Amino acid sequence: MKSRRAAWLLFTVEVLALGAWAVHVDRADPPAVVSGEWSGDVRFGFGEAERRRMFQELVRGEPDERQKVESQSESAIWNRNRDSWFHQREHSRLDGVAATLSLASWQAYLILDEGFKKHWPPPPGVTVYADDAPLARTARPLAARRVIVSAP
Amino acid sequence: MSDDPRDSWWVRALECTPLRLTIFVALVAAALSPIFAQPRNGGATLDWQFFELFDEVARKTLLQYHQLPIWNPYFCGGITQVGNPQTSYLVPTFPLVLWFGTTFGERLSDIPVLVIGCEGGYRLIRHLGLRPPAALVGATTFALFGRTFAWMHDGQHGLAGVSLTGWIFYGYLRGLERPKYLALGGAFFAWLISYRGIETGPEVAFLLALWALFLCLARLRAGERNWRAVLWPAAACAAVGAFALGFAGLRMLPVLETVLVHPRIIDETRSNGLLDAFVRPYAFPGGYAFVGVTTYVLFVAAVLLPSARKRAAIALLATFVCGALVLGMHGPLSPLAYLHALPLYRSLRNPALWTVVVAFTIVIAAAYALDDLDRRLQSRRLARLVVPLLALMATAEVAVSGYRQLAGVRQFPFTRWPIPRVAGEFQQTRGNHFDLAIFPYLDLGTLSCYDETPWPASPRLAPDLPAEEYLADAGAGQVHRALWSPNRIDLDVALERPATLLVNQNWASGWRSSAGVVRSHEGLLAVDLPAGQRRVTLTMWPPLCTAGLLAMLLALGAAGWLVRRDRVRQP
Numbered sequence: 001m002k003s004r005r006a007a008w009l010l011f012t013v014e015v016l017a018l019g020a021w022a023v024h025v026d027r028a029d030p031p032a033v034v035s036g037e038w039s040g041d042v043r044f045g046f047g048e049a050e051r052r053r054m055f056q057e058l059v060r061g062e063p064d065e066r067q068k069v070e071s072q073s074e075s076a077i078w079n080r081n082r083d084s085w086f087h088q089r090e091h092s093r094l095d096g097v098a099a100t101l102s103l104a105s106w107q108a109y110l111i112l113d114e115g116f117k118k119h120w121p122p123p124p125g126v127t128v129y130a131d132d133a134p135l136a137r138t139a140r141p142l143a144a145r146r147v148i149v150s151a152p
Numbered sequence: 153m154s155d156d157p158r159d160s161w162w163v164r165a166l167e168c169t170p171l172r173l174t175i176f177v178a179l180v181a182a183a184l185s186p187i188f189a190q191p192r193n194g195g196a197t198l199d200w201q202f203f204e205l206f207d208e209v210a211r212k213t214l215l216q217y218h219q220l221p222i223w224n225p226y227f228c229g230g231i232t233q234v235g236n237p238q239t240s241y242l243v244p245t246f247p248l249v250l251w252f253g254t255t256f257g258e259r260l261s262d263i264p265v266l267v268i269g270c271e272g273g274y275r276l277i278r279h280l281g282l283r284p285p286a287a288l289v290g291a292t293t294f295a296l297f298g299r300t301f302a303w304m305h306d307g308q309h310g311l312a313g314v315s316l317t318g319w320i321f322y323g324y325l326r327g328l329e330r331p332k333y334l335a336l337g338g339a340f341f342a343w344l345i346s347y348r349g350i351e352t353g354p355e356v357a358f359l360l361a362l363w364a365l366f367l368c369l370a371r372l373r374a375g376e377r378n379w380r381a382v383l384w385p386a387a388a389c390a391a392v393g394a395f396a397l398g399f400a401g402l403r404m405l406p407v408l409e410t411v412l413v414h415p416r417i418i419d420e421t422r423s424n425g426l427l428d429a430f431v432r433p434y435a436f437p438g439g440y441a442f443v444g445v446t447t448y449v450l451f452v453a454a455v456l457l458p459s460a461r462k463r464a465a466i467a468l469l470a471t472f473v474c475g476a477l478v479l480g481m482h483g484p485l486s487p488l489a490y491l492h493a494l495p496l497y498r499s500l501r502n503p504a505l506w507t508v509v510v511a512f513t514i515v516i517a518a519a520y521a522l523d524d525l526d527r528r529l530q531s532r533r534l535a536r537l538v539v540p541l542l543a544l545m546a547t548a549e550v551a552v553s554g555y556r557q558l559a560g561v562r563q564f565p566f567t568r569w570p571i572p573r574v575a576g577e578f579q580q581t582r583g584n585h586f587d588l589a590i591f592p593y594l595d596l597g598t599l600s601c602y603d604e605t606p607w608p609a610s611p612r613l614a615p616d617l618p619a620e621e622y623l624a625d626a627g628a629g630q631v632h633r634a635l636w637s638p639n640r641i642d643l644d645v646a647l648e649r650p651a652t653l654l655v656n657q658n659w660a661s662g663w664r665s666s667a668g669v670v671r672s673h674e675g676l677l678a679v680d681l682p683a684g685q686r687r688v689t690l691t692m693w694p695p696l697c698t699a700g701l702l703a704m705l706l707a708l709g710a711a712g713w714l715v716r717r718d719r720v721r722q723p
Contacts, residue, residue, distance in 0.1 A: 007170035014174050018181060022252060022260055029192050031253045032572035036594070076417050079602045084585070087600050091586035106571050106590050113581040113596060116616040131582060133611035133675075134228040134601050148582070148616045 036110065043114075044107055054101050055115035056123045058094060058108055063126055065089045066142060074138045081139040083131040119149050126151050159284070160536055166274075166284040176270040176291070180263055183296060183551045186558035187304055187566070191256040194568035194589055198602075200307030201568075201589040203240070203348075207309070208254040208592045209233060209638070210241035215250060217637040222662070223692040225638050226592045228601040229580060229613040230657035230677070233638075234697060235406030237350035237605070240310035242403045243343055255570065262304065262312050265347070269295035269315025272340065276322040277519050285543035286523035289447065292547040294318065294515040298442030299508060301554040305565060310348030316340045317356050317512055324360060324392050328367075332718040334388055335711035338395020346400045350407065352508055354497055357393065359470060359509040364389035366466045398707025401700035409696055411499055416604040418501040423480035430475060433507040434514075437553035440504050441511035443518075444549035446542060450518035457524055464520035471513040477506040501604065518546075578636050580656050582615040597657075610658050610675025617656055624652040624673070629683075639692045646685040653679040653688065662694035 034044075041048040069085035078084075098108040114120075122128055130146040132139040165171045194204055210221035210233065221241055224233035233239055241249070245264055249257030270291040277290030295315035303311045323337020345353040367385035376382050397404050433440035434448070454460045455468065477488050480503035488506075491497045526539045568589070576595040583591055583598025591598040599613050621631050621643055628651035635642035645653060652673060659672035666689040668681035679688065 036574040
């Protein structure tokens, strides 16, 4: 009976030690919180003019990517339509552009989103399209899509 | 502890539950340690991001909005969260995700699941009448089999829940004698299917039904002529299934609706050749069903040795039947073609998953072989050395190969830096499904998404609206968001004439409004409102959730009744 109690004690100590380690890791590196608020026209330390320029850099490659994915075949499996192929390319490109702009990926998406919502002008020759309906088997032609912004 | 004087000290120690659990915790924590090298980093694979998104949405809904995670507005323009077969939040380990954050908590969850899985395997094998060394093989080699670690690498979070299969079978087999254990088996089955078990649950259910069928036939063969006694294993199997559906009712009824109304998009032509069905998944660490060379040797012994073969007959037959299902679709001659005719089994895409239940039956057969050896050698001193050594070898083999699998990819897949929480007003954005996990942290819904379930989504969803709630006839009045949460949206609406209010999310059947009539407007959530000024409250609660809660209460009541009945009969 005594040895059984000692065994339960050993088990409890082991579980508590694991828990203590997890709490230590959690406290040493807590999930970060960043303010998304605007201070005047400044967000994440960038003024609006700077963010507009970043937005232009972030969407500059879209026409080329849209054109390249036109040759891809579409499939219902994994919802692999042309929007999906486009986003696969966009994902890699955005990582690269964000790195050159010293942005984290999540900041790049927030600046892109701000540009979409405020309809900031893209660079010359660029039209930014919305996706077709989510999970659509095949994507409608771009001409039939919602245009988010188009170069003046 | 074991009181057999010929047992070595460590074999006797295995019989002491807390000592055994201490060993399992140490073993699992050591084998999984490589995935904690960067605990806050996210997985970069599509799957890691996919499942992180669902858990983060559930966490956010509970902690930030104090609501049950019923609706997920952050994915595909809004889909059900409670009825999504891929979610894994209604499980006992979810508090770890709530406490430690999604990326760290998801990985921490695997430790208790695997430890409890090991314990279930041990109890099952002991219940089958095998001795502790064989039970150790049954405990560890299935819970720590190759796919457990490969799933962690790929990002198939939740599938490690299949290690709870031992408990399901323990509850079922023990429940044949004492029915209260059927509720225990059902509870663990509920855990398995709620922990993304929609992938592995049907295979385990099939194996359980097959086992029940073999038990019924064995009773007939033994000369039993009382039909109630003959059919009792089948009835008990159905009871485990009913308890599972009941305990997981809140989630399972909406999930069943999803699976039946929107069956997964699957590749019907998928098939495996003989090598892919019978060799490759088992041969290498990381393969679908690698359970270790020692265990394979013992399995072959179970096939070759008549006494072991006789005792392991059901496990061996089940190995053969489930193994044939791994072949996949080869026209009308393939067994899987017939199984796919059943409603739920139609949505199973990957026949390789059947190797998971094959691994389970291989382990049971191997345990019988080791036990047979143990009994044959019981009068010899050699047994004290050889049998425990084989059990230890089998255990060490899976743990070490699992550790090496994860340690070999220390950098990958956890290469995505932690995403900070950036609070904002919820809005839809175009998003990108190759960076899925980012968006809920930013209070954005990603319209770019992917899933095997063809969720109905509106072509009118837009990523660039000035406000997410607006009027179809913009001149009819004004709409202001008062409060927003995933399951409830409060809007102040002032209308000069009747108008349709549109919400930039998909319509679904659980949406209700405090005023006007809720409907689908080309797939968008819409409310037809009369003229006037009012607060409109939109709430989401699928009717099947109410039925599911009732099913949970019913299951709890039935379990309580069985426990009480058992106490009366066996004081």
